Amino acid sequence: xxxxxxxxQRFERRIYSLALHYCHNHQDAEDLSQEVWLKSxxxxxxxxxxxxxxxxxxKITINCFLNHQRARSFRWRGQTTGIRLCDExxxxxxxxxxxxxxxxxxxxxxxxxxxxxxxLSELSSQQRLIFLLKHHEGMTYEEIAKAVGCSTGTAKKxxxxxxxxxxxxxxxxxxxxxxxxxxxxxx
Amino acid sequence: MHNCEENRDILIALALNPPDQTQSFPAELxxxxxxxxxxxxxxxxxxxxxxxxxxxxxxxxxxxxYHTRLRNRxxxxxxxxxxxxxxxxxxxxxxxxxxxxxxxxxVPLPLAAALLVxxxxxxxxxxxxxxxxxxxxxxxxxxxxxxxxxxxxxxxKIVTRVVYRERDRRQPGSASAIAxxxxxxxxxxxxxxxxxxxxxxxxxxxIKGSYPQ
Numbered sequence: 001x002x003x004x005x006x007x008x009q010r011f012e013r014r015i016y017s018l019a020l021h022y023c024h025n026h027q028d029a030e031d032l033s034q035e036v037w038l039k040s041x042x043x044x045x046x047x048x049x050x051x052x053x054x055x056x057x058x059k060i061t062i063n064c065f066l067n068h069q070r071a072r073s074f075r076w077r078g079q080t081t082g083i084r085l086c087d088e089x090x091x092x093x094x095x096x097x098x099x100x101x102x103x104x105x106x107x108x109x110x111x112x113x114x115x116x117x118x119x120l121s122e123l124s125s126q127q128r129l130i131f132l133l134k135h136h137e138g139m140t141y142e143e144i145a146k147a148v149g150c151s152t153g154t155a156k157k158x159x160x161x162x163x164x165x166x167x168x169x170x171x172x173x174x175x176x177x178x179x180x181x182x183x184x185x186x187x
Numbered sequence: 188m189h190n191c192e193e194n195r196d197i198l199i200a201l202a203l204n205p206p207d208q209t210q211s212f213p214a215e216l217x218x219x220x221x222x223x224x225x226x227x228x229x230x231x232x233x234x235x236x237x238x239x240x241x242x243x244x245x246x247x248x249x250x251x252x253y254h255t256r257l258r259n260r261x262x263x264x265x266x267x268x269x270x271x272x273x274x275x276x277x278x279x280x281x282x283x284x285x286x287x288x289x290x291x292x293x294v295p296l297p298l299a300a301a302l303l304v305x306x307x308x309x310x311x312x313x314x315x316x317x318x319x320x321x322x323x324x325x326x327x328x329x330x331x332x333x334x335x336x337x338x339x340x341x342x343x344k345i346v347t348r349v350v351y352r353e354r355d356r357r358q359p360g361s362a363s364a365i366a367x368x369x370x371x372x373x374x375x376x377x378x379x380x381x382x383x384x385x386x387x388x389x390x391x392x393x394i395k396g397s398y399p400q
């Protein structure tokens with residue numbers, strides 16, 4: 001158990017980040033990521049070391065996401081009322097930990113995060129999953145197709161549609177001041 | 188002829204994997220101002236998403252609580268691993284029993300109906316043939332009983348062969364009759380049953396007029 005917890009500590013942020021971008025809600029992200037750890041703990045015997053531990057873990061993560069997607073077990077909290085991405089305490093502590101305690105920058109950061117998350121939430125769950133696997137995880141279309149259970153062409157098309165939708169929703173333009181200013185932070 | 192819409196997928200692929208110093212941006216797209224702008228916008232978008240990935244994570248203090256909750260959940264929901272061997276065996280037995288009663292097998296409807304009828308019939312038969320609980324135990328008596336055994340007798344078949352001889356119709360006192368009778372008696376051989384095999388069916392031929400009047 002202790003060894004497993006140490007292992008979980010190593011990858012928990014990555015899994016949590018995926019879950020957060022997938023369900024854009026901290027509570028659901030925690031539930032989902034913990035479910036991933038629970039399932040991987042129960043299935044630890046089946047890990048034969050043929051792939052890296054993270055690849056195996058990501059497979060479990062994707063299956064958990066797909067199960068949630070099929071069961072529609074979690075509601076999209078805040079989808080209609082606007083996204084409250086981070087709880088106040090987390091944001092406040094983030095702001096305190098930021099080396100440059102610039103309230104304007106922090107606000108821009110927050111706006112950008114909320115805009116991106118809102119745009120991601122407007123994608124279909126399959127488009128969102130494929131986008132995250134491609135962009136965040138750097139998986140190939142063949143790997144994505146195999147993991148999600150679709151053809152490579154479908155994976156490519158979903159990715160393309162997801163990017164186009166995000167571009168439209170975020171109204172990204174080279175001259176877009178909000179995005180550019182937001183992007184200037186930390187670049 | 189360059190078509191910006193047709194090159195959108197290529198631009199997306201390029202934005203996802205931007206060309207490094209060794210690779211060059213496709214010349215066709217580089218010449219088109221719209222495509223260059225589209226590419227820049229896509230890169231901006233993906234950078235924004237990247238930045239969100241890093242900044243959206245909760246603060247450091249969140250993770251200690253996360254660990255505690257995860258550990259609690261692991262201990263609570265997977266007791267089989269942490270429990271003692273006896274408890275683990277009990278749990279596995281329980282799981283086995285649960286599986287035994289909850290697992291299902293697909294059976295064709297006629298077969299299922301036949302099985303049900305058979306089981307029902309067996310149950311009813313077992314109920315009817317069951318001895319009452321307070322009935323005395325059966326008494327065992329050792330006695331020799333003589334039972335006549337009938338043996339089938341082999342029936343003998345007696346077959347009689349009747350041989351008719353043609354009678355001499357001539358006058359008994361005539362010289363020719365006496366001469367022929369003497370000739371016949373000399374040639375006549377004694378009748379024997381050697382080589383005769385009895386048959387179940389005997390064909391009897393009656394020669395008309397041969398019987399003495």
